[in-house]
Every structure is written in structure tokens, then in C-alpha cells.
Amino acid sequence: MLNTNQNCNIGFVGLGVMGKSLALNLADHGYRVAGFDLDTHKIQDVLNTEAAERIDPSAEARIIGCSDMKEMLSHLVKPRVIVVLVPAGKPVDAVCQSLIEAGLEADDIVVDCGNSQWTDTIRREAEYKEKFKFFGTAVSGGEVGARFGPSLMPGGDANSWKYLQPMWEAVAAKVDKNGKPIESNTPGKPVTEGEPCTAYLGPNGAGHYVKMVHNGIEYADMQLICEAYHLLRSLLGYEPEEIGKLFEKWNQGVLNSYLVEISADILQQYDQKTGAPLVDMILDSAGQKGTGRWTSISATQMGVPAGIISESVYARALSTLTGERELAAGKLTADVESGEIAAEDVEKAIEEALYCAKICAYAQGFQIMRAAQKEYDWTFNFSDIAKIWRGGCIIRASFLQKIADAFDENHELENLLLSDYFADAMAKKQTGLRKAVVLAAQSGIPTPSFFSALAYFDGYRSDVLPANLLQAQRDYFGAHTYERVDAEPGQKFHTFWQEEGRPERKA
Ligand SMILES: NC(=O)C1=CN([C@@H]2O[C@H](COP(=O)(O)OP(=O)(O)OC[C@H]3O[C@@H](n4cnc5c(N)ncnc54)[C@H](OP(=O)(O)O)[C@@H]3O)[C@@H](O)[C@H]2O)C=CC1
Numbered sequence: 001m002l003n004t005n006q007n008c009n010i011g012f013v014g015l016g017v018m019g020k021s022l023a024l025n026l027a028d029h030g031y032r033v034a035g036f037d038l039d040t041h042k043i044q045d046v047l048n049t050e051a052a053e054r055i056d057p058s059a060e061a062r063i064i065g066c067s068d069m070k071e072m073l074s075h076l077v078k079p080r081v082i083v084v085l086v087p088a089g090k091p092v093d094a095v096c097q098s099l100i101e102a103g104l105e106a107d108d109i110v111v112d113c114g115n116s117q118w119t120d121t122i123r124r125e126a127e128y129k130e131k132f133k134f135f136g137t138a139v140s141g142g143e144v145g146a147r148f149g150p151s152l153m154p155g156g157d158a159n160s161w162k163y164l165q166p167m168w169e170a171v172a173a174k175v176d177k178n179g180k181p182i183e184s185n186t187p188g189k190p191v192t193e194g195e196p197c198t199a200y201l202g203p204n205g206a207g208h209y210v211k212m213v214h215n216g217i218e219y220a221d222m223q224l225i226c227e228a229y230h231l232l233r234s235l236l237g238y239e240p241e242e243i244g245k246l247f248e249k250w251n252q253g254v255l256n257s258y259l260v261e262i263s264a265d266i267l268q269q270y271d272q273k274t275g276a277p278l279v280d281m282i283l284d285s286a287g288q289k290g291t292g293r294w295t296s297i298s299a300t301q302m303g304v305p306a307g308i309i310s311e312s313v314y315a316r317a318l319s320t321l322t323g324e325r326e327l328a329a330g331k332l333t334a335d336v337e338s339g340e341i342a343a344e345d346v347e348k349a350i351e352e353a354l355y356c357a358k359i360c361a362y363a364q365g366f367q368i369m370r371a372a373q374k375e376y377d378w379t380f381n382f383s384d385i386a387k388i389w390r391g392g393c394i395i396r397a398s399f400l401q402k403i404a405d406a407f408d409e410n411h412e413l414e415n416l417l418l419s420d421y422f423a424d425a426m427a428k429k430q431t432g433l434r435k436a437v438v439l440a441a442q443s444g445i446p447t448p449s450f451f452s453a454l455a456y457f458d459g460y461r462s463d464v465l466p467a468n469l470l471q472a473q474r475d476y477f478g479a480h481t482y483e484r485v486d487a488e489p490g491q492k493f494h495t496f497w498q499e500e501g502r503p504e505r506k507a
């Protein structure tokens with residue numbers, strides 16, 4: 001451990017997967033870091049990596065390891081900036097308390113870079129107001145993203161943002177003028193040109209909210225790719241490697257994205273122990289840490305239809321019922337239709353289905369944020385949000401540039417599906433989604449997110465829905481009233497269903 005002197009630009013609490021990577025990223029951009037972790041091995045690990053990666057071994061260390069928070073604070077220039085990258089929830093509050101005890105001051109800025117729930121960020125900003133400035137910055141991109149350029153989603157007090165902005169813009173992922181990521185995964189050689197994938201998103205919980213929705217979309221994107229894989233495997237009998245190669249081809253077109261790219265790679269990997277495709281050796285029971293579920297809950301609370309995201313959360317939940325599913329597989333049969341289907345047609349249908357369903361999932365994600373800005377008094381720039389997701393994050397995809405263009409053309413766009421570009425895409429490709437859903441239904445292959453995407457598309461484009469009958473049902477059993485198509489909007493009516501002649505009166 002080094003002697004104290006105030007020559008570090010930024011402190012880190014938590015040097016695990018994300019903390020270590022982001023600290024090294026900052027060091028590559030010329031910032032000196034003082035770091036602390038409860039686990040001393042993690043501190044030593046980041047110091048060893050920094051030393052090994054340092055271009056000039058005789059130069060001063062760019063990261064300093066500290067034995068406690070007090071020592072860490074003593075190394076930092078004022079106002080001090082401390083990044084917290086510990087598990088979300090109670091550990092974040094524990095770190096905040098320890099920092100106060102260690103001597104944090106009112107001007108100091110604590111940046112929570114974890115996947116915290118946005119309501120916690122709002123609460124913490126208010127709770128610690130007198131003690132220090134609590135600022136949220138959600139990070140996406142996993143370990144590699146944090147190391148070489150993540151997407152950063154900052155939200156909090158605007159003055160703190162001015163102070164943090166140069167640092168965040170330096171370490172964030174960069175894209176070129178066409179929105180394509182500029183990547184360099186070489187330690188010591190960071191990308192310095194291009195547009196940074198970060199933008200101030202608003203006060204208090206705005207950054208963490210946007211990251212939560214990013215993850216909700218991530219859940220949907222991943223589930224849709226898995227359903228495409230399942231269909232190709234079950235309908236056409238393709239082996240994982242073959243599907244991986246097909247995904248590689250799809251990745252050259254409109255589906256170009258990080259998630260399709262890694263899925264292609266994963267499917268071509270063989271297990272070193274058994275020689276079987278690795279994917280076949282992995283238990284089909286999906287984990288989740290909560291962000292997708294929070295997105296679905298938030299959408300439901302605000303009354304936003306986000307079925308694809310919710311179905312993706314449920315699909316993970318259903319997958320964990322391993323024992324029950326085995327039991328059911330032996331008892332419940334599917335009355336399926338089989339027939340000759342041309343492989344080429346099926347491939348085309350599934351590719352189109354994936355594209356259409358993906359458009360619908362992103363439309364739902366942006367709808368959720370549209371509702372949230374009203375609910376929490378934020379003012380989102382949806383084009384900026386699409387732009388900062390073009391590089392660095394897990395859902396990075398070529399078509400985010402098209403989303404940014406759509407919102408640039410019309411800042412008030414109510415739904416992505418209404419933009420000319422995406423309306424046209426849905427018009428041209430929806431046949432594939434319809435075919436894929438029919439094939440899945442006929443063959444008994446579960447594709448909940450494809451089904452949900454089609455239902456959303458058809459529901460959204462319907463000027464008449466059976467909600468009239470539903471309103472009548474509500475009025476029948478609960479006198480909940482209804483509006484009439486031939487009366488002023490807002491006027492409520494009730495039919496006295498139990499009375500003779502069933503008179504209708506204004507409520
Ligand atoms: N991994 C990923 O791909 C991504 C993670 N995130 C989010 O980033 C955050 C950090 O995740 P990740 O880096 O993966 O987690 P890790 O578990 O790898 O690292 C967290 C580190 O924080 C340490 N820690 C916990 N409590 C304290 C404390 N009170 N004081 C000091 N150190 C502490 C832990 O030590 P110990 O192990 O001893 O408890 C651990 O070393 C989480 O909110 C996560 O959801 C966000 C995007 C992507």
C-alpha cells in the first residue's frame with residue numbers, strides 16, 4: 001500500500017468483475033485510480049493486471065490499492081469522485097455509510113455504477129443529500145465493455161454531471177459517424193476518437209431506469225434468439241453448429257447485433273470434456289438477477305403493454321421448473337401436425353420473425369420509458385438513448401441507428417412502429433412472423449415471445465378490439481360503467497342489468 005497523497009482522480013469501492021475492468025479502463029485514459037475492496041485478493045488482482053499491462057514498466061502505478069476507505073479518500077483530489085461497483089441493494093447503502101464514516105464531504109460525489117433499482121437511486125439521492133452527492137451511472141457491456149468501452153447511462157444532479165462528463169465520455173464506447181462501434185480491445189490503446197456512448201439522461205433515478213429498460217429489452221432480445229434457435233433445431237433438425245453458421249449469415253444483415261454474434265459463436269463451441277456441442281451440455285434453467293422482472297413490473301404498474309418483455313421473464317421462470325417439466329413431459333402430450341416444409345422457407349420465416357419481434361420488443365421498451373418520464377418527471381431524449389446503446393452495451397445492434405433516426409425525425413413519435421422505416425419493415429417482413437408462429441403452434445414448440453410480438457403488433461394496429469365486451473362484462477358484475485361510441489369522451493354510462501327492460505343511465 002502506498003503513502004497518502006492527493007494525486008488520484010477517482011476512487012473505486014468494489015474491484016470485482018466490473019470494478020476492476022472500469023478502473024483499468026480509466027487508467028488507460030490517463031486517470032489515476034485509488035481502489036478498495038473487502039476482498040484483498042481482488043485488490044491485488046487489479047494491481048497485478050495494471051502492472052502487467054503498463055506500457056512503461058518503470059512508470060508510476062496508475063492504480064493504488066488501499067487497505068480501507070479512509071486511506072482511499074486521502075488519495076483523492078477534491079471534490080472526490082468515488083465509483084461504487086458492489087452488488088446492488090444493501091451493499092450500496094453499507095458502502096455509503098462507510099464512506100460517511102471515513103470522512104466524505106458534502107461536495108464529494110459517490111457514483112453508483114451497479115444495477116441498482118431506480119427507486120433506490122431516488123431514495124439515496126434524497127437520503128444522502130446533506131452528506132455527499134449521490135449520482136447514478138448504470139453501466140452496460142459486461143466485463144469486456146467495462147474494460148474497453150461500455151455504454152454509460154448517467155442520471156443525477158446536473159452539476160455533478162458536468163464534473164463527471166469528461167471522464168465518462170473518455171471511457172465510454174465510441175461509434176463512428178454511421179453509428180458503427182469503433183472497437184479496440186488492446187490494453188493501453190484505448191479508442192479516443194468517435195462519438196461516446198453516454199449522455200446525461202436526467203435527474204436522480206433516470207440513468208438506472210433507462211438501464212433497467214435496456215435489460216428488459218435484453219431479456220426479450222435473448223429470448224427471441226433462443227426461440228429462433230429452438231424452432232430451427234426442432235423443425236429442421238439442424239445441429240447447433242449449423243444454426244451458429246446461419247446466425248453468422250443473419251448477422252451480416254438487418255439482424256446485425258452483439259447478441260446474434262455471440263449466439264453464433266456459442267452454438268459453434270464444442271464441449272472439451274465430451275465433444276458434444278457445448279450448448280447441449282448446459283442445463284436449460286435460466287438465471288435472472290431482477291432487472292428484466294423490474295421492467296415488466298414497472299410497465300404493468302404504469303399500464304404499458306410490454307408483453308414480449310414480460311413473456312421473456314416468464315420464459316426464464318418456466319425454464320427453472322426442471323423437475324416439474326420432466327414430469328409434465330411424460331404426461332402431457334401435444335397433438336401436433338407434421339408436414340413437409342422446405343428448409344429454405346422455414347429459415348426465411350424465422351429470420352423475418354426474429355426481426356419483426358425484435359422491432360416490437362424495442363417499441364415496447366421505448367413505450368415504457370415514454371410512460372416513465374411522465375410518471376417521474378424526467379424528459380428523455382429517445383434519440384440520445386438509442387444512440388448511447390449503439391456501442392458498448394449488450395443490446396448494441398445496427399438497427400439502433402434506425403431507431404435514433406426515427407426519433408430524430410419526430411421527437412414526439414408515439415411508437416416506433418409508427419415511424420415510416422419500421423412500419424415499412426413490419427409490412428414487408430410480418431409474413432415470416434406469422435408463419436413462424438403458425439409452425440410453432442402446429443408443432444408444439446414453445447415460442448412465447450414470438451407469439452406475444454405478433455399479438456402486440458396485431459393488437460396495436462387494430463382500430464377495433466373486443467374491449468367493448470369486456471367493459472360490458474365489468475359493468476354487468478360490478479357497475480364499473482362504460483363510455484359510449486356516440487357520446488362525449490369521458491361520459492360514463494351504466495346499464496341496470498338486473499332491472500326490467502335494462503335501462504341505461506348516465507353515471
Ligand atoms: N457482471 C456484469 O456483467 C455486470 C454487472 N453489473 C452490476 O455491477 C455491480 C457489480 O457487479 P460485479 O462486478 O459483477 O460483482 P462482483 O461480485 O464481481 O464484485 C463486487 C465486489 O464488491 C465487493 N464488495 C461487496 N461489498 C463491499 C463493501 N461493502 N465494500 C467494499 N467492497 C465490497 C465484493 O467483495 P466480496 O466478494 O468479498 O463480497 C466484490 O469483490 C452489480 O450491481 C452488478 O449487477 C452491471 C453490468 C454488467
Ligand SMILES: O=C(CO)[C@H](O)[C@H](O)COP(=O)(O)O
Binds near residue numbers: 215394
Ligand atoms: O446488466 C447486465 C448486462 O446488461 C448484467 O449482465 C446482468 O446481470 C444481466 O441480467 P441477468 O443476470 O438478470 O440476466
